[in-house]
Amino acid sequence: MSKLYSISATVSAVCVVMILIFVPPLVEKARNKVAPHKPFVISEKAQKLHQNLLVGDLHADSLLWNRNLAERADYGHLDLPRLREGNVAIQAFTAVTKSPKGQNYHSNPDDVSDNITLLALVQAWPPNTWDSLLQRALYQAERLQQLAQKNPQQLKVIATRQDLEQVLASRAEGSQQIAGFLGTEGSHALEGKLENIQRLYDAGYRMMGLQHFFDNELGGSLHGESNAGLTRFGQQALQEMERLNIIVDLAHSSESVVRDVLAQAKRPVVISHTGIKGTCNSPRNISDQLMQQIAAKGGLIGIGFWDAVCDVSPEGIVRTLRYAIDLVGVEHVALGSDFDGSVTTALDASELAVLTQTMLQQGFTETEIRRVMGENLRDFLLQYLPQS
Numbered sequence: 001m002s003k004l005y006s007i008s009a010t011v012s013a014v015c016v017v018m019i020l021i022f023v024p025p026l027v028e029k030a031r032n033k034v035a036p037h038k039p040f041v042i043s044e045k046a047q048k049l050h051q052n053l054l055v056g057d058l059h060a061d062s063l064l065w066n067r068n069l070a071e072r073a074d075y076g077h078l079d080l081p082r083l084r085e086g087n088v089a090i091q092a093f094t095a096v097t098k099s100p101k102g103q104n105y106h107s108n109p110d111d112v113s114d115n116i117t118l119l120a121l122v123q124a125w126p127p128n129t130w131d132s133l134l135q136r137a138l139y140q141a142e143r144l145q146q147l148a149q150k151n152p153q154q155l156k157v158i159a160t161r162q163d164l165e166q167v168l169a170s171r172a173e174g175s176q177q178i179a180g181f182l183g184t185e186g187s188h189a190l191e192g193k194l195e196n197i198q199r200l201y202d203a204g205y206r207m208m209g210l211q212h213f214f215d216n217e218l219g220g221s222l223h224g225e226s227n228a229g230l231t232r233f234g235q236q237a238l239q240e241m242e243r244l245n246i247i248v249d250l251a252h253s254s255e256s257v258v259r260d261v262l263a264q265a266k267r268p269v270v271i272s273h274t275g276i277k278g279t280c281n282s283p284r285n286i287s288d289q290l291m292q293q294i295a296a297k298g299g300l301i302g303i304g305f306w307d308a309v310c311d312v313s314p315e316g317i318v319r320t321l322r323y324a325i326d327l328v329g330v331e332h333v334a335l336g337s338d339f340d341g342s343v344t345t346a347l348d349a350s351e352l353a354v355l356t357q358t359m360l361q362q363g364f365t366e367t368e369i370r371r372v373m374g375e376n377l378r379d380f381l382l383q384y385l386p387q388s
């Protein structure tokens, strides 16, 4: 009997190990695809300009997946080697903590079971992340901090303006160090407690989305059921985020929440990743008029690389950038790739030069290219991150 028991325990253990080794890459390969394409041919002129740019991106969900981001993978969209190849200087790392089953752009209830629980299990995340959204955010922050500790020449997690200035100075001397900063996809990770804003801040979070795909304690999602505005708790959370100099991200928020925040916020806000309704009439995107109001208050809008721009080709992304510049002004447009955000893109982080080339081909000025590719993000962070 005990022999039988030990055989079955061994078989079970082997099965669990096999699942932990083989399933996570399979899941990620299915979720974060790059559309097959021949290598992009980049002209010498475009490559030279691209190497001269300060490149920054407002949104990537790479911490959700177990890949070692210090190594170049042949799947997913982003890791440190590919960021270097793409000449990226500033990268947001945004933490997904809950994703409803059957997730869609139209309507998601807030009480259905959640895909991240199973993902946390098969990726062998610590048990305290299995049922706590807060712990999932803290765990992802810890992963980024450890990545930077192990690869200090390559990555610095920036918490202050001075941290960013240090990375910029080191790059000016020829390093390829990347400034990474932490953001959340929605504030359900607060678990309804205002004091958890400070807790996430202490873990390094400097940008917080208010909603993701479902309504939460702070207010309505653009893809939720209520279309509600900011709740009383949402108003208090906004005040606390502003007190701590946390950048507020309205991606995925209902139009009512966007209007409420614009009426109450004292600091500019961002939309870290979006398309523009005027070029892509998707329920994923808020109205052009609200985009203009965000920009008029000094905000920054990150244009995505996935189906929120409808045409995800480099030409399609650049057409959206052009439209956004004409709509809100060049100072308010940035990149918001949504790399590794369970999306299919036409390029990965190593191939960003194709955007520079396409902008040149479509008649963008060098100033427009510089601003959009990263200087707007740099300047925004230098103005709105906390002082040390």
Ligand SMILES: [Zn+2]
Residues within 6 Å of the ligand: 185, 251, 252, 273, 338, 341
């Ligand atoms: Zn998102």
